[in-house]
């Protein structure tokens with residue numbers, strides 16, 4: 001019951017923020033192009049790509065980068081995902097040092113990786129470790145869309161596999177946020193085999209009675225959706241996330257017609273029986289905690 | 298087992314052409330030539346049948362086995378009917394059903410891989426193409442019977458791998474196996490499908506390259522001009538390969554087979 005009141009309070013709070021926001025938003029637009037300059041020196045604003053409204057970065061952080069007006073879930077980094085999901089300061093990273101060796105000697109790949117590593121401060125497209133969510137300890141893995149579209153090469157596959165293995169050894173639940181364009185082309189067959197490797201590791205973890213919560217976020221496609229991402233005991237998805245095997249463009253070219261509205265979106269998958277629930281970003285943490293409790297973790 | 302260097306003079310692009318040749322034998326020909334008493338099993342037991350996957354029970358030199366493979370068909374009419382060998386989720390669910398059945402009756406599983414990929418279509422997505430493939434990968438990894446895969450033509454993407462999580466994987470000399478079709482690869486990386494020839498050389502998709510990288514156990518020799526030029530010679534090679542492989546694998550316990558298969562993929566591309 002107290003949770004109910006807490007939720008109510010949160011709702012009231014967000015409504016208040018929303019009202020306050022609309023006012024400043026109008027004021028800002030009236031004043032011309034000054035939306036960029038905040039009063040407290042924090043100058044950035046965030047524009048919702050769907051409804052085109054602009055909000056101060058601080059408010060959007062609080063909203064977990066969900067548009068307060070239209071509910072659009074803006075893409076977030078792996079760090080933001082971590083911050084929005086786990087108890088603060090509970091994260092212990094694993095396997096941060098793993099990096100690719102350019103296994104098929106693909107021209108330009110090594111340099112490309114180097115430059116993305118410099119931009120992102122990460123060795124490859126997955127962030128893995130242990131953390132607590134409302135006090136429940138778990139193994140968490142987050143794919144990072146800013147690192148080559150979260151594509152799965154040998155490093156991402158290895159890190160997911162190790163996360164599953166660690167969860168199995170330590171008898172911890174496994175939580176994976178997928179967000180990926182699919183298998184990483186530049187590693188050829190080495191990428192394809194990650195599908196088998198990660199799926200086998202999840203299967204083994206599952207046979208030992210481990211709980212795997214898979215959260216599909218925008219976008220989860222190809223080799224990632226056709227391997228570990230769809231093997232969760234509990235399948236969650238963020239509203240509007242594009243989830244599928246083949247990309248919409250490829251399907252349109254193949255069948256020679258436009259795809260219907262909402263095709264391959266999270267809600268479509270729920271309707272067709274492939275996810276348990278479409279959960280908005282602000283409810284994910286409480287839902288994950290609830291699922292963990294229900295499984296006696 | 299034939300383990301040797303393939304003819305270097307044939308480039309990857311030419312091999313892709315040979316692998317896709319319309320005259321190349323298909324799953325039905327391999328079943329005719331190598332097995333007896335084939336009994337075709339149909340349907341995913343959920344409500345659909347996908348003819349892009351052919352599967353059933355047969356004898357291999359008297360030993361009952363389960364055979365599964367992608368089916369492209371021989372002529373245009375068959376191509377259309379079998380969707381050019383591009384399975385829908387129901388095809389993968391049928392394949393998995395037959396594999397679980399093989400495990401129940403202790404039969405070895407032999408799969409023949411030859412597909413442009415899983416079908417990118419409306420219904421395929423509605424029926425859960427991703428989930429069907431993922432399920433195959435996960436379940437195959439833990440089967441307690443011998444699993445042998447032979448890539449006979451083109452093995453593209455997760456649609457090929459979905460029936461390829463095997464204890465031993467062999468490739469015909471001119472077969473290719475890759476993450477995606479060279480056209481798809483070129484179109485993703487360079488937004489230009491016409492650069493597929495460049496892609497072929499970069500992708501490391503030939504039997505020779507994959508053998509060297511440790512992805513496959515061996516290469517089965519093809520006659521001059523490919524298996525399509527003299528199928529009998531090719532069939533004999535496959536027959537010998539399967540006999541040797543089965544002899545080895547049938548001596549192992551179920552747990553050992555499961556463990557070795559797991560470790561093989563675990564240590565692949567580490």
Ligand SMILES: [Zn+2]
Pocket residue numbers: 048049050051052053067068069070071072
């Ligand atoms: Zn909006």
